[in-house]
Amino acid sequence: MPHHVVEFTSDKRFVRRARELKTIEAMLRLYCRGHDHSPRAPLCADCAALLEYATRRLERCVFGDAKPTCTNCVVHCYSAEQREQVRVVMKWAGPRMAWRHPILSIFHLFDGRRPAPLLPAKPGQRPE
Numbered sequence: 001m002p003h004h005v006v007e008f009t010s011d012k013r014f015v016r017r018a019r020e021l022k023t024i025e026a027m028l029r030l031y032c033r034g035h036d037h038s039p040r041a042p043l044c045a046d047c048a049a050l051l052e053y054a055t056r057r058l059e060r061c062v063f064g065d066a067k068p069t070c071t072n073c074v075v076h077c078y079s080a081e082q083r084e085q086v087r088v089v090m091k092w093a094g095p096r097m098a099w100r101h102p103i104l105s106i107f108h109l110f111d112g113r114r115p116a117p118l119l120p121a122k123p124g125q126r127p128e
Helices: 012-034 045-059 080-100 102-113
Strands: none
Touching (some): 012 080, 012 102, 080 102
């Protein structure tokens, strides 16, 4: 299964999502390497599948670049199994991110403090 990452950085509106994608990728690499999943490859098959799933979720987020961190989001778009996997990865890799990727770590903390936006109105519905 080829690793396909969509570059969001071509449009200035997608800077936050691109940074969030880099953050989850860095966390998955730390987790995969720390648990000896794949000694030579960047990611093992399970971690690569989780990264691909996270990438698809970021691409299709209803909030666009106003997307809050997943913890603060009112829409939980991850399936229960993937949400638990990402939670385990973040719990393990989160403290280590401050040493390995301090800038991404700080931005992730700032993004987590942003208030979650309201759900966008569905097309064809009038606001009440």
